[in-house]
Amino acid sequence: MTPCDTAFTCDFTWNGKRYTAQTGDTLALALWRNGIMALAATRKRHLPLGLSGSHVAGILVRVDGHPNVRADRVLVHSGLVAEAQNTWPSPRFDVLRLARAIPAATVYGGFEHSGLVKSGSPLFQPWERTLAFLAGVAEAPDASPARPDPPAETLEADVLVVGGGPAGVEAALDAAREGQSVVLITRGTAPAPGQFEGLAAPVTIRGGHEVFGFYRGGTLALAAPDDPRRPAILTRQNRVVLATGSSSIPPLVPGNHLPGVINARTALHLAEAGAIDDVAVVVGTGLEDKLARMLDSFGIRVAAVRPVASLSRIEGQDRVEAALFGRDRISCGLVIHAGPWIADDTLWYQLVADGELQLACHDEQAAAVPVQRVGNAALPAEPVHVPPGRIDSAHACPCMDVTVGEIRHALGEGHSDPEVIKRLTGCGMGPCQGFPCWHQMAAVIAHDTGTVVATRPSRRAPGRRITVAQAAGLLGLVKPL
Amino acid sequence: MAHTAPQRPLPRSASVIIVGGGIQGLAAAYNLAAEHRFGDVLVLDAGYWQGGASGRNGSLIRGAFGTPEWTGLFRYSAEQWRGLSKRIGHNVMFSQRGYTMVAEKASTAHTLREARKVHAELGIHSELLSHDDIARLLPAIDRGQVSGALHLPDSGIAPHHAAMKGLLAAAREQGVDIRYRTRVTAFERRDNRIAGVWVGDHLVRASTVLVAAGGHNPMMADLAGVTLPGHGTRLEIMALEPLRPVIRPGLAIIDSLCYLHQTPRGEIVGAAEAPESPHFTLRTDIPVMATTASVYLRLFPQLADVRILRHWAGLIHATPDYAPLLGEHPACPGLWFSAGWSYGFAGGPGAGRLMAGAIATGTIDPVMRPFAIDRFDRGMPLTDPTLVL
Ligand SMILES: Cc1cc2nc3c(=O)[nH]c(=O)nc-3n(C[C@H](O)[C@H](O)[C@H](O)COP(=O)(O)OP(=O)(O)OC[C@H]3O[C@@H](n4cnc5c(N)ncnc54)[C@H](O)[C@@H]3O)c2cc1C
Numbered sequence: 001m002t003p004c005d006t007a008f009t010c011d012f013t014w015n016g017k018r019y020t021a022q023t024g025d026t027l028a029l030a031l032w033r034n035g036i037m038a039l040a041a042t043r044k045r046h047l048p049l050g051l052s053g054s055h056v057a058g059i060l061v062r063v064d065g066h067p068n069v070r071a072d073r074v075l076v077h078s079g080l081v082a083e084a085q086n087t088w089p090s091p092r093f094d095v096l097r098l099a100r101a102i103p104a105a106t107v108y109g110g111f112e113h114s115g116l117v118k119s120g121s122p123l124f125q126p127w128e129r130t131l132a133f134l135a136g137v138a139e140a141p142d143a144s145p146a147r148p149d150p151p152a153e154t155l156e157a158d159v160l161v162v163g164g165g166p167a168g169v170e171a172a173l174d175a176a177r178e179g180q181s182v183v184l185i186t187r188g189t190a191p192a193p194g195q196f197e198g199l200a201a202p203v204t205i206r207g208g209h210e211v212f213g214f215y216r217g218g219t220l221a222l223a224a225p226d227d228p229r230r231p232a233i234l235t236r237q238n239r240v241v242l243a244t245g246s247s248s249i250p251p252l253v254p255g256n257h258l259p260g261v262i263n264a265r266t267a268l269h270l271a272e273a274g275a276i277d278d279v280a281v282v283v284g285t286g287l288e289d290k291l292a293r294m295l296d297s298f299g300i301r302v303a304a305v306r307p308v309a310s311l312s313r314i315e316g317q318d319r320v321e322a323a324l325f326g327r328d329r330i331s332c333g334l335v336i337h338a339g340p341w342i343a344d345d346t347l348w349y350q351l352v353a354d355g356e357l358q359l360a361c362h363d364e365q366a367a368a369v370p371v372q373r374v375g376n377a378a379l380p381a382e383p384v385h386v387p388p389g390r391i392d393s394a395h396a397c398p399c400m401d402v403t404v405g406e407i408r409h410a411l412g413e414g415h416s417d418p419e420v421i422k423r424l425t426g427c428g429m430g431p432c433q434g435f436p437c438w439h440q441m442a443a444v445i446a447h448d449t450g451t452v453v454a455t456r457p458s459r460r461a462p463g464r465r466i467t468v469a470q471a472a473g474l475l476g477l478v479k480p481l
Numbered sequence: 482m483a484h485t486a487p488q489r490p491l492p493r494s495a496s497v498i499i500v501g502g503g504i505q506g507l508a509a510a511y512n513l514a515a516e517h518r519f520g521d522v523l524v525l526d527a528g529y530w531q532g533g534a535s536g537r538n539g540s541l542i543r544g545a546f547g548t549p550e551w552t553g554l555f556r557y558s559a560e561q562w563r564g565l566s567k568r569i570g571h572n573v574m575f576s577q578r579g580y581t582m583v584a585e586k587a588s589t590a591h592t593l594r595e596a597r598k599v600h601a602e603l604g605i606h607s608e609l610l611s612h613d614d615i616a617r618l619l620p621a622i623d624r625g626q627v628s629g630a631l632h633l634p635d636s637g638i639a640p641h642h643a644a645m646k647g648l649l650a651a652a653r654e655q656g657v658d659i660r661y662r663t664r665v666t667a668f669e670r671r672d673n674r675i676a677g678v679w680v681g682d683h684l685v686r687a688s689t690v691l692v693a694a695g696g697h698n699p700m701m702a703d704l705a706g707v708t709l710p711g712h713g714t715r716l717e718i719m720a721l722e723p724l725r726p727v728i729r730p731g732l733a734i735i736d737s738l739c740y741l742h743q744t745p746r747g748e749i750v751g752a753a754e755a756p757e758s759p760h761f762t763l764r765t766d767i768p769v770m771a772t773t774a775s776v777y778l779r780l781f782p783q784l785a786d787v788r789i790l791r792h793w794a795g796l797i798h799a800t801p802d803y804a805p806l807l808g809e810h811p812a813c814p815g816l817w818f819s820a821g822w823s824y825g826f827a828g829g830p831g832a833g834r835l836m837a838g839a840i841a842t843g844t845i846d847p848v849m850r851p852f853a854i855d856r857f858d859r860g861m862p863l864t865d866p867t868l869v870l
Contacts, residue, residue, distance in 0.1 A: 066786055067724065067787075068722055068787075068788065110746070111745050111746045111747075112574070112640040112642045112643050112744070112745060112746055113642065113643055113646060114572070114574070114643075115572050117572075118566040118567065118572045119565070119566045119572060119573060119574050119575040119576065119577075119639070120563060120564060120565070120566045120567045120575070121566075124574075124576070125576070125577065125578070128574070128576050128578075128745055129726065131745050132725070132726045132743065132744075132745050132746075132747060133725050133726060135723060135745060135746045135747040136723050136724050136725030136726060136747035137723050137724075137725070137747060138722075138723065138724050138725065139724070139725050140621070140724045140725060140727040140783060140787075141783055141784070141785075141786060141787065142783075143621075143782075143783050144782055144783055144785060145782060146623065146778075146779070146782040147782070147785065149774075149775065149778055149785075215764075215765070215766055215767050216766065220767065222767065228786045234767075353764070354762055354763075354764060355762070355763050356696075356697075356761060356762065356763060356796065357527055357528035357532055357533075358528060358529065358532055358763070359763045359764070417529050417530070417661070417662070419529045419530075419531075419532065420529055420530050420531070423530075423531050423536065423642050424642075424646070426746075429791075431722065431790065433790075433791055458763070458793065460765075460791035460792060460793050461765070461791070461792060462770075462788075462789045462790075462791070462792060463790070463791065464722050464788040464789065464790050465788065465789075466788065466789055467785065467786045467787060467788050467789070468721065468774045468777050468778055468784045468785055468786070468787055468788075468789065469774070469778055469785040469786060470774075471770050471771055471773075471774030471775075471789060472771065472774040472775035472777075472778040473771075474767055474770070474771035474774075475771040475772060475774075475775045476771075477767075477771070478766075478767040478768055478771070479768070480755045480756055480757035480766070480768040481757050481758065481760060481766065
């Protein structure tokens with residue numbers, strides 16, 4: 001594998017055509033620079049999806065024979081071959097796109113609630129095979145020879161800090177100054193190690209890893225690297241600090257799945273890389289003006305800056321073409337959202353949840369170790385605005401292709417228990433395991449029924465972070481209880 | 482619960498009260514109402530619809546085991562599955578895609594050959610697979626690891642969401658009153674007989690109560706003041722991210738205590754057991770995930786870089802022989818159990834119908850009889866060599 005670093009640029013292939021990437025580009029960034037924004041298609045109706053910063057399904061592509069590779073995490077190398085999934089017979093000539101013409105209501109319930117052909121009838125077996133093919137989305141990996149599983153790395157410390165932003169770094173420094181050893185694990189780039197030298201206790205840092213699961217009340221945690229060939233990490237600790245930040249979640253309006261709807265962090269990342277030349281509309285819950293000024297400093301044209309609650313619809317065929325605020329239609333190529341901000345509480349939930357009939361946060365005492373949330377992770381969730389009018393085609397859960405209309409259909413049939421609606425629609429059962437889609441589903445239920453949704457989903461690990469081989473590398477490291 | 486719609490008040494009496502709205506409770510309720518014309522059947526469930534093991538299982542439906550008793554019950558239930566969509570008028574999506582028991586050790590291949598003989602005696606269609614058959618049926622498996630395989634063409638899977646949705650709707654259409662988020666807190670007994678159940682301070686009277694509370698059955702027995710063998714424990718299971726079909730039949734990898742299949746949603750769902758002492762919680766732990774992954778890696782090397790989507794737990798009631806406990810409790814007339822299930826999803830439609838028949842007519846079907854609650858007292862456990870859970 002030749003990385004891009006020798007020649008400043010290198011060539012790669014997308015859907016059978018050659019393109020050029022710049023040094024250090026991720027595949028998603030390289031495609032974006034080449035004007036390719038639609039990278040994937042929704043499961044049921046094959047609507048276009050792309051890089052969003054919010055939903056994983058939009059960036060899963062096939063790379064060099066491996067399915068479901070995150071295009072935003074894989075670096076382009078010379079000769080890389082990538083293609084879109086969920087197509088047939090080929091990405092260039094994709095008959096499955098015709099599903100876009102199917103009325104949404106006919107595929108409510110998806111692949112496990114298909115009433116069309118009943119089991120027991122002679123047509124059922126072929127029908128079920130077809131369903132399984134459609135639902136599978138990705139072709140299986142190319143057959144590979146057996147290979148040894150990478151044994152996991154084990155790290156032990158007094159404190160595990162999750163997240164390497166300012167709040168995480170500060171928590172790690174505080175603990176180490178007090179003489180407590182620290183393991184800090186973060187997504188993305190690791191904080192510079194120099195600042196942790198000469199403290200009363202050591203700080204071990206791992207960047208490019210995501211902590212995805214807590215076990216046994218928080219005494220154990222698992223993290224997985226972006227690179228599937230590297231081993232997972234098992235940590236043992238006596239205290240946990242969650243500095244996992246918060247994210248802006250997409251507006252609940254029709255067209256919110258379209259490529260070009262991105263969150264503030266993704267927009268800044270693309271802007272810094274000099275990859276944006278579209279006109280942007282910026283919406284938010286208070287930080288939109290600040291974000292617009294930052295984008296402006298990168299030379300990005302911002303056509304409008306408005307509260308997210310005034311947005312009524314996003315239009316476009318294969319990508320964003322306009323944002324509508326009531327009757328006010330603004331042409332743009334991007335809708336960038338800065339709010340509502342919600343902290344993903346998956347890890348916290350795993351730490352404190354227990355139960356026999358339903359996992360629930362009885363109280364924070366369920367955790368066996370002290371747990372602290374710091375920085376933005378400690379802020380309460382901002383409310384999700386449910387606009388008036390017809391928003392049935394808005395996506396609550398793009399990964400499982402669940403719209404507001406589908407949730408309303410379930411409500412209309414008399415179901416109001418979110419756990420039941422989850423099982424009827426699949427909302428929240430995709431790669432994100434409920435974030436941010438549970439918040440959007442809960443907002444619709446609360447809006448329509450006038451009640452507060454008090455429960456949360458069982459935010460199940462590992463949320464497609466760890467591979468089979470990496471998990472096999474954990475064998476023997478933890479004794480069964 | 483703030484989000485549940487306000488419920489109608491509970492009735493003061495019912496013909497039969499069923500404690501637990503999992504597949505066992507719903508299937509029995511449906512048959513009581515549809516086949517035996519019972520009115521006023523009441524199902525009470527403490528959790529949410531599908532919150533029990535019936536919404537958390539591996540969805541495998543296996544119609545034959547290694548012993549005549551197990552095979553008799555599960556063959557009957559597999560027959561029920563095959564006709565279920567038509568019978569209840571809802572699509573349960575039973576997929577007759579076959580079920581393959583795979584032996585890694587030579588001694589287990591021998592066990593499968595013996596099981597084949599049992600099947601032949603009982604007139605059950607099962608096939609010992611040749612190397613070529615395995616290549617055709619299971620292209621993804623590493624054939625070097627397989628020393629034998631027994632295939633059951635009539636078995637299969639059904640997505641539990643679809644099955645539970647169909648049974649719930651069908652039972653309601655038959656007039657069964659089904660209440661979720663409604664916990665039974667005590668049992669009412671009169672002169673040693675069962676007389677009803679309590680939901681908080683509300684008594685519902687009934688002369689027949691069927692307990693089908695899954696992992697909570699031992700607690701229900703305690704509440705009712707009777708003893709039941711076995712204990713509640715969690716089972717864990719995990720799903721890989723969706724892929725287009727690579728594994729067609731349901732699979733039991735006997736030596737690795739592993740079962741799996743690929744759902745109609747493309748996820749490979751299954752688990753391998755890691756020996757742990759009983760835990761009564763829905764939390765998951767690392768050993769089952771690691772063990773399952775290492776079995777997959779060994780048998781399906783192609784899956785090495787496929788990611789694990791989610792991992793969850795459900796509760797079952799494990800008996801000393803892992804066989805169900807079916808029938809009226811000898812110490813409390815009127816109190817029936819459909820308990821001790823480890824293959825209770827596969828067994829649901831069959832046991833539900835047998836149980837309804839027994840309650841309605843008072844005669845126990847020969848297929849159900851060996852599973853009587855007092856079989857351990859009589860020294861007749863039902864151990865089977867082909868179990869995997
Ligand atoms: C991980 C896993 C994998 C499995 N795989 C398979 C498989 O592949 N094939 C197979 O055949 N079987 C499988 N099983 C077993 C199967 O799921 C169960 O045997 C079956 O679902 C039991 O059904 P049930 O109706 O008896 O219990 P459940 O579905 O557990 O229902 C019991 C109900 O009782 C309710 N309840 C509890 N306490 C009270 C109370 N006090 N008052 C009122 N209601 C109460 C609960 O809320 C629950 O809904 C698996 C189980 C698990 C956990």
